[in-house]
Amino acid sequence: MTKATTNGPAYNPPAKQLTSCGDVSCELLVDPIPRPTPEAITVSLRPKVAKVTFVDHHKPNSRIIMEYTQSVLRKRGIEVEGEIFIKADASTRMPAAMLQSLSQERGLILCGISD
Amino acid sequence: MGVSCSKHSIRVDPMTTYATLEDIENCMDNGWTDGLPVIPPYGSLVDAMLEAMGWQGSDSVGEIPDQNIVVRAEKAAATAVMAGCKTEYGPLLRALTEGLLDPKLNLSGVEVTTGGAAVLVIVSGPVVEQLGFEHETNALGANCRANATVGRFAQMMRYFCGRGGGVLQSHGTIGHPGRLSFCIAEHPKTEWGAYHTQYGLPETASAISLMSTEGPNSVNNHYGDTGTHILDTIGDALCHAGQTAWYYRSGGFVVVIPPDHMALVAKDFSREQALEYIYKNARRQTDELAELGRIAKNPIEFAEVAPGELRSPLKSREQLTFIECGSSGGRFSAIIPRWVGSTHAVCKEIKSV
Numbered sequence: 091m092t093k094a095t096t097n098g099p100a101y102n103p104p105a106k107q108l109t110s111c112g113d114v115s116c117e118l119l120v121d122p123i124p125r126p127t128p129e130a131i132t133v134s135l136r137p138k139v140a141k142v143t144f145v146d147h148h149k150p151n152s153r154i155i156m157e158y159t160q161s162v163l164r165k166r167g168i169e170v171e172g173e174i175f176i177k178a179d180a181s182t183r184m185p186a187a188m189l190q191s192l193s194q195e196r197g198l199i200l201c202g203i204s205d
Numbered sequence: 206m207g208v209s210c211s212k213h214s215i216r217v218d219p220m221t222t223y224a225t226l227e228d229i230e231n232c233m234d235n236g237w238t239d240g241l242p243v244i245p246p247y248g249s250l251v252d253a254m255l256e257a258m259g260w261q262g263s264d265s266v267g268e269i270p271d272q273n274i275v276v277r278a279e280k281a282a283a284t285a286v287m288a289g290c291k292t293e294y295g296p297l298l299r300a301l302t303e304g305l306l307d308p309k310l311n312l313s314g315v316e317v318t319t320g321g322a323a324v325l326v327i328v329s330g331p332v333v334e335q336l337g338f339e340h341e342t343n344a345l346g347a348n349c350r351a352n353a354t355v356g357r358f359a360q361m362m363r364y365f366c367g368r369g370g371g372v373l374q375s376h377g378t379i380g381h382p383g384r385l386s387f388c389i390a391e392h393p394k395t396e397w398g399a400y401h402t403q404y405g406l407p408e409t410a411s412a413i414s415l416m417s418t419e420g421p422n423s424v425n426n427h428y429g430d431t432g433t434h435i436l437d438t439i440g441d442a443l444c445h446a447g448q449t450a451w452y453y454r455s456g457g458f459v460v461v462i463p464p465d466h467m468a469l470v471a472k473d474f475s476r477e478q479a480l481e482y483i484y485k486n487a488r489r490q491t492d493e494l495a496e497l498g499r500i501a502k503n504p505i506e507f508a509e510v511a512p513g514e515l516r517s518p519l520k521s522r523e524q525l526t527f528i529e530c531g532s533s534g535g536r537f538s539a540i541i542p543r544w545v546g547s548t549h550a551v552c553k554e555i556k557s558v
Contacts, residue, residue, distance in 0.1 A: 117247040119228065122237055122283040122361070125370035126273040 141197030143171040148179060149202065156200070169197070177201070232287070236371070239361050239385060243287035254282040257295025258302070267306025269313055272369040276306055284365060288358040289350070294336060297413060298358065300553040301326065304415045305362050309549035315417040316367025320449065321377030322417040322544035323384040324359045325459070327528060329391040329400040330411035332555055338390035344530040345389055345421050345461065345539060346382075356388030359415070381420030389461070395529040396467055397476035403526045404552035416543050416550040419449065421461070424538040432473030433482075435466045435538065440487030442540050443518050449545055450518040451489075451499045452508055456543035457524025463531025466538045476527055484522050488515035526550075 142163055144156040153174065160170045175192070177184055184192075192199055228245035232238055237246075244250070255262055260278035267276045281302045290298060305312055305324065315322050328338055338355075339347035347353070360383075368375065377384070391400045401412035426438040439460055443450075450456055460483075462470060470479060491514050494500050504510040509520070519525055524543070531537070543550075 117249060119232070119237075120246045120248055120251045120279055120283040122246060122280050122287060123365045123370060124274050124276045124280050126372065127275060128273060 137198045138196040139169075141169040141171065141195075143175070143192070143195055143197060143199050145175045145177055145184075145192065145199060145201035147177040147202040152202070159200075171197075237287065239357065239364055241357075241385065244289055246283035246286045250286045251279065251282045253292050254285050254290070254295065254298075255279065257292035258282060258285070258299045259295065260299070266302055269306075269366060269369075272313065272372070274366065274370060276366055278302075280365070281362065284361045285358050288361055289354040290358055291350070291354075294351070294355060296557055297328070297332060297336065297355065297411075297555050300555045301355065301359060301413050301415070302362065304413055304551040304553045305359060306366070307415075307551045309547070310415055310417065310551050311547040312363055313367040313369070313373070314546050315544065316363050317373050317375055318544065318546050319376045319378045320419070320544050320546060321380035321384070322419060322546070323381060323387045324363050325383065325416050325418040325541060326356055326359045326388040327391065327400055327414040327459075328355070328388065328412075329414070329528075330409070330555070331393065332411035333390045334393050335411075338388075340390040340392050340530045341532040344463070344532070347388075347390075352388045352390060353386050356383075356386035359388070360384055360386055383418070383420055387418070389528060389530055392529050396471040397527060397529065400526065400528045401552050401554075403476075404550065406552060406554055411555040412552055413555060414550055414552040416459070417547045418459070418544060419542045421539045421541045424540060425536070426466070426538075427536040429536075430469065432470040432479075435462075435470050436474065436479055436482055437486070439538055439540060440483050443483070443487045444489045446489075446494070446497055446499060448518050449542055451494050451516070452501060452504070453545045454508070454518060454520035454524075455548045456545040457519060457526075458543060459541040460525065460527045461531065461539040461541065462527060462529055463535070463537060464529075464533040465536045467529055479527065480522055480525055483525060484517060484519055487519075488517050491516040 144160065146152045146156055156174055163170050175188065177188070225245065229242050232243050232245055237243065251262075255278055258278065258281070260266065260282070262277065262279035262282070264278040265275050266278050266281055268274065269276070281298070285294070285298050304310065310324070312324075315324060332338075333340055336351050337349070338351045339349035367373075399408050399410070399412075401410060401414060402408055404414060406412050422442055424439050424442045426435055429435055429438065443458055450458075474482065491500065491510060491512055494516060495510075495512070500510055501508070
């Protein structure tokens with residue numbers, strides 16, 4: 091919070107919160123724009139089990155790349171879910187039921203590979 | 206009602222003035238604006254506005270669920286300050302805020318549509334005189350603080366709340382000037398009863414009515430001498446080939462009738478009769494509309510297209526409402542087409558806080 095002077099602008103406030111010197115006692119300006127509140131999420135950096143599940147989102151060559159990756163992982167002794175799940179369209183949200191199901195997986199989920 | 210401006214001599218500390226101007230510029234630079242300079246939403250001003258609206262800053266006053274947005278009262282109060290509203294408008298602004306965030310109005314849709322719609326605010330009842338709204342001269346674009354700032358508040362709420370916190374973009378193809386401010390006040394005394402009675406509120410109530418609309422079209426008839434002449438002219442304006450309404454017919458129209466036209470119409474028609482007359486007679490040949498490209502080649506069931514028949518731009522009678530405002534001395538009326546994407550108007554009584 092700085093005070094304006096007759097020497098010109100004295101501050102460059104951030105986008106989401108402005109401080110004011112419009113009066114002797116500087117006041118906070120109230121942001122009028124409501125912002126989205128993201129739903130609470132937790133991120134696991136390390137899978138609980140060494141298993142990989144694939145989700146094909148129908149981008150070009152997605153399935154071919156996934157199948158190849160499955161074979162490479164199997165050769166290296168890493169467990170791979172046999173079924174490749176399918177998301178109907180890359181540009182739309184994953185159906186809630188599918189998201190709910192995948193969120194229960196304890197291994198790594200790989201979604202949306204394409205060339 | 207006349208509205209006059211008086212000049213005041215105000216002594217201002219130059220230091221304060223420069224700093225406040227700087228705050229105005231900072232609001233502009235950070236996107237806290239509708240394009241015009243705003244009153245900076247200082248905390249003390251927002252607190253006073255919150256009190257006038259009867260809310261605590263953290264109160265939830267509405268939601269836009271698809272965008273995970275909860276609108277807190279503090280945001281609405283800050284917007285009211287920025288638009289230049291007086292605190293005495295508080296109870297009206299409270300009802301207006303609730304109306305704007307009513308899911309039926311589809312605020313985000315109004316903001317982002319290619320249709321370039323604005324939120325029309327109609328003020329009716331005793332509050333019109335109590336708060337000094339202009340309802341006569343230039344009633345659809347009055348140079349009066351109450352009309353200008355309340356209308357501006359509604360558009361700023363649309364702009365601030367309707368874009369997902371800045372995630373979405375507006376796509377209006379051409380828009381119209383009402384997207385900066387669009388507030389109409391009805392005459393306190395009317396021939397056909399208060400506007401809000403068309404939405405079931407009692408005659409004596411004060412109310413705000415909201416709907417999303419395109420810009421107004423003037424309807425000129427200086428030489429007709431019966432109510433039928435005036436209603437036929439209005440009906441013809443509803444039926445021009447370019448009306449957005451023709452295909453989906455999910456919007457409707459507001460018909461604005463000032464005193465000179467009303468003197469003729471009210472002699473021959475009650476409000477219900479005028480509505481029925483227009484609904485029955487304001488029609489256009491469906492095949493001609495299809496030929497022009499105003500109806501889809503393979504229309505959906507909702508559009509209820511009947512080849513060979515005359516087509517009304519209204520799907521139902523309830524889509525047409527009448528407001529009485531404007532000054533005497535000119536034989537003009539107006540129609541205001543509603544945007545087809547928000548099928549409902551929202552009418553709320555203004556209650557004391």
